[in-house]
Amino acid sequence: MIIRESCLMRPFTRIVSRRRLNNIRYYSSKDDDSYLMRRLQDLKDQSTVDKNDPLVKLSQFCENDVGNEWAYEEDKINADKILEIINAQQRVSNMHLGSSSDEDGQKASRPPSASDSEAQREAFQFINKMPGHTFQDKIETAQKRAIRYKLRQEKIQEARDQKEQSHFRELYAERFTPIGSFEKLESLADRRIEESMRQGGFEDVGKVRGKPTELPRPNQHVSTTEHYLNNILVKQNIAPPWIENQWRVNRNVTDFRAELFGEFERELSSILKKFKLFNSSSNVETVRRSIAHSYGSVDGFLKYRFENWKNSRKTWADRKISTINSGLRTYNLQAPLSTQKLYLVSDKEFQRVLDNINFDNLIDSEITSSKNKQAEERHTAQSKSPSLGAFFKLW
Known part of the structure; x- marks a missing residue:
């Protein structure tokens, strides 16, 4: 039983090697001169702390810990256990190794005295308190x-x-x-x-798996992919760039054609007024007959005046058409092939003006405007001239 206990507690008694246990019988009879006591005294001296050391002053907070008293009591209990184990190992070694003399055997087998127990207990307390590291090592480790x-x-x-x-x-x-x-x-x-999927959005997919989805039938002239992509853009209130550019290009073309048509109408009106081809009492037929009498025919008059006006406005029209075609080029690079537009040509735009002109409506509007102007002049003259009743009233 003693041998089994010594084997179990051997890791706790590494400070005492088997060689020392074998040499117990060679210790001197003096307690203070034994090798074990000298070794313990050396360990005690090494563990002595110099309070003047600055590193010790920095680590003094460790010594004031609340659990020091409890640790001291625990060390005392551990030291008593170690002493009992050492005594048991001494007895076992004496039984197996024998003694060279009765005197040495009696000293080896005798129980430790009170002084031995106190000295060894004090030494083991220092051993337990000092794990083999100095305060400088502790500070460096910290x-x-x-x-x-x-x-x-x-x-x-x-x-x-x-x-x-x-x-x-x-x-x-x-x-x-x-x-x-x-x-x-x-x-x-x-x-x-x-x-x-990472957020768990597809965890309930199994509940709806296998159910048919009612989808609107796409346009037969548009691919399915393009149809659904367009629907995504519509739901997000997003228009492709070529849509916005298309509106801008159409407005520029419309404004240019309206301005060109208005320029030719004003040119014809100025010719009619300049040569006095109509008056307030005239009508469309009389004006057409007077024009045919002077120029041979109404169409000949229009073509002649159109060529003169075209030559005078061609430079301006070419410059405007060049700007509009630049915008059309940008639009065609963005728009699909089916929505691309043709560039403007100056000769075709001038011919469009000649084809769309309504000369009879222009003559009628000019006659009406002349009649209204004469009526306003008569009304203004009558308001300014004094009447006969007003003359007698003042008289």
Whole structure:
């Protein structure tokens, strides 16, 4: 039983080697001169703390800990156990190794005295309190631990920042990245599907699997992909760039043609007024007969005046048409093939004006305008001239 106990407690008694146990019988009879006591005294001297050392002053907070008293009582109990184990090992070694003399055997087998027990207990207390490290080593170890902790926290914070930045880039990349092709749109859809899967958006897919989905029948002249992409843009209130550019180009073309047509109408009106081809009592037929009498025919009059006006306004029209064609070129690069527009040609635009002119309506409007003007002049003259009743009233 004693041998089994010594084997079990051997890890706790590493400070005493088997060689020392074998040499117990060679100790001197004097207690203070034994090798074990000298070794313990050396350990005690090494563990003695110099209170004037600045490192000790920095670590004094450790000595004022609340649990020192409890640790001291625990060390006393452990030291008593170690002494009992050492005594048991001494007895076992004496039984197996024998003694060279009765005197040595009696001294080896005798129980330890009170002085031996107190000295050994005090030594083991110092051994238990000193784990083999000085205060300088403790401070250096604490500093290293603090530095490692700081570096570890910095790495953790850096990893957290990188994770947040990557999450931010992934979240806002699709907002700040323009979609210029179907490939980018497909990759964007894949990312959104994967994000929804990570958030559990597809957990209830099994409940709706197998049910038919009623979809509107797309236009037979448009592919299915283009149809649904257009629906996505409409729901998001987004118009393609060529749609906005189309409205701008159409407005420029319409304004130019209206301005060109108005210029020719004003030219004809000025000719009719200049040569006095009509008056307030005239009508359309009399004006046409007077024009045919002077120029041979009404169509000849129109063509002659049109050529003169065209030569005078061709430079201005070419400059305007060049600006409009530049906008049309930009629009055609953006728009689909079926919605692209033809460029303007100056000769065709002038011919459009000649074909759309209504000379009879122009003559009628000029006669009406002349009659209204004469009526306003008569009314103004009558309001300014004094009447006969007003003359007698004043008289």
